[in-house]
Amino acid sequence: MSEQQAAGAPFQTAQEAIDWIVNLVPFGIRPGLKRMEKLMELLDHPERRLRFIHVAGTNGKGSTCAYLSEVIRQCGYDVGLFTSPYIEKYSNRIKLNGQDIPDEDLLAIVNLIRPLAEQLAQTEYGPPTMFEVSTTLAIVYFARYAYPDFVVWETGLGGRLDSTNIVSPIVTVITNVGHDHMDVLGDTLDKIAAEKAGIIKNGVPLISAVEQPEALEVIERIAKERKSTLYLMNREFRYEPVSSRENHQVFDFAGPFREVRDVAISLNGQHQFKNAAVALMTIEVLRQYYALIVEDEDLLRGFKEAAWPGRLEIVSEQPRILIDGAHNPEGGETLAHALRDTYHYKKLHFMMGMLSTKNHTGYLRHILPLVNTLILTEPNWHKKADAAQLADLAKTLLSEMGPAGREVEVIVEPDWKRALEILKNKTEPGDLAVVSGTLYLIGDVRSWILRQTDSEKGW
Template sequence: MNEIKDTNPVNFQTAKEAIGWIVGRMEKLGIKPGLSRMQMLLEKLGHPERRLKFIHVAGTNGKGSTCAYLTSVLRQCGYDVGTFTSPYLEKYTNRIQVNGADIEDEALLRLVNEMKPIVDEIGETEVGPPSMFEISTALAIMYFAKVAYPDYVVWETGLGGRLDSTNVVNPVVTIITNVGHDHMDILGDTLEQVAAEKAGIIKAGVPVITAVEPDDVWRVIERTAKEKKATLYSLHQQFSYSNTKSDLDHQTFDFNGPFRNLKEVPITLNGQHQLTNAAVAVMTLEVLRQYYACIVDDEDLYKGLTETRWPGRLEMISNEPRILLDGAHNPEGAATLAAALTNVYRYRKLHLMMGMLSTKNHTGYLRHILPLVDTLIVTEPDFHKKGDASRLAEIASELLHDMNRKVDIVIERDWKRALETLTSRTEQDDLAVVSGTLYLISDVRSWITYQTDSEKGW
């Protein structure tokens, strides 16, 4: 890895200080959609993004899993792969990785010290100060372009697409996994409006892979692709899959694509939705083979898919008692979780602990989950936008009354006490599930795995 010249005075002495400066901007500045600050920042940095091959991934659900599949397969094929993902489950550096290893503290410190004077300069202009996510995005680009030099960068959008800070790159391929009810306070009141925001990452002439449904929402993607003269590969049209086997921790599917067909493609992630995510990833890899001479042997493809892991999504974090983590936090995510709980897992009683942010569609989420649970423990994530546990319990009670169903509802605002309650109620043949915002999943995962609090965040 090359040394980076220190052209500016050192502002921070440690990586921890530098990260503190970045994440501290979240509460001060919040989310600031728009590309003007990012464009100015990258121009002043010499446009490092132009040196990289990006696979740009947007979608309401499934982005992370699709990114994980792509990263695993490309690494198995011998490529160096950078990933930029959000939110992070354990610590800030998780979001910027090369070949599964976090950005090093030394590199992070040098790059942030190089950026800070430029960030301060931009903050004095009419566009205003760059946000936490914008600085993180620029940091990732600088790391990949000036230090690590990966062959591909798997590049996940943060929120939406059109005005997301990641949308300053010209990728080699674009993915829009799906469109659902999430962040509608920012992205729009209808699924068509949300789709239009996500379609904003489509670039002229760059192929697009999507599993977006239903037709009226898909047409938004199709229209944008046509306008941009971007070849569109849609699930159920240009490519499809059929499930051939579904056991716990092992599924296979047949893939049918425009270039070739593949039999008995294996994955170990659970749930019907993971078959869709894997098929989208396979179609993307097929496009890379066809357009960019990416070498993907079948043996490497199958092994890479089999070895894909994605923490916090249908992850069995404990076996005694059985505790399943799943970051479902919107109606579509809840439907996916409910399907897995119905078709994949076996249990005598189901005990669910959930915590949400105040901005989410809690009613839609609970409609999918409540018919399955025997105990509902509502808690609050350790985050400033946390949803009120009592209000969640009220919504659940109203829905249960309409369903003519009785469920034991426990309100425990302290998530560690809620976890103790969940654990104590889960007997040998039962299943405990922790679901909701990834801020809660992150804390619970770190506590069960390491007995420490997480540094979770965006």
């Protein structure tokens, strides 16, 4: 950044604006809504002009958002989408009808927000975080430039104190509750559920697939307190798998308003039935509460065409490489089910890189029984988990598996690009290579394999 820019002169390019946002990362994650409330006040409350579908949950948020945004778009509406973290480019996180925010709009909005952020930094509130600036950028883009009919709005971390919770949605979704971000959200499922349930608003309908009794008790209690009608999977709505093969799964849906048969999805894994059913129940609520016009052919086309990069995605055929952003115990379990049920291979070669804040033991217990080779590496990110320490943990768990564990080859290569070359060399015809772990690693690997470029970084 030049001295002129540092002094407050407007940025000249979108890349300069993005660099400024990304350089806010050292301010970290600081839960709370005070800075967001002040920013919205300074901007004359653009968040009040939009109709949000607010989505929280430990896993499945991104896929659920993908289904929702694609179905709404196929039904003829303009739809905004805000997600995190992004897979390759910063602008991926803010979309209108599937297209990234244009550079010229991003530049103009950042030049509007930056003086306000610097003004805020001089007060008792302190400087806004990267995610707060990104959330503000999305709100201003949708409210003043894009004017979508609906905005699919994914939480960043938790819900109650997440910066996305500055909005008042027309419908709320909590996909599930699991063990993730426990350093911030709490060390038990009921505590984590309470944070997720913080997005429940008075009188706003809620759709959820939460299953664990202790988490569900919290969700139900808060929904009742806030007079929010809860549509719960396996109670108000359910799904029935019809068929499943790679890149094509079909299910039947039954809800309180009607049944929908033979819904086809292209996303892989048994868990996608659940994510798609949650999205379909949300669409049904929008039909009933807000007169969303949904033709069945548009609905079915939307579910079929919905895509979500970095989740059970084949990015190379020779050798065959699958990438998946599973990074917590529940994600590891889901990935393990998919590797057993959906994919076929002679040998499985597995490369993983994690952040230091995750529950790696629970994740590895699901994955280790399936692998022939385990390659531990490190994402290019400041909170990365040490590859050698991960290897020590894996070897301890493998020793508990007896003879089967001793047959697994464990390789430590902290440089992810070198680790990827090892993975490729290990993968013979008929084998399957998997890269999994934090999305910071997945984004880099995906970008490198598909375009030979590094991904941008940020949350």
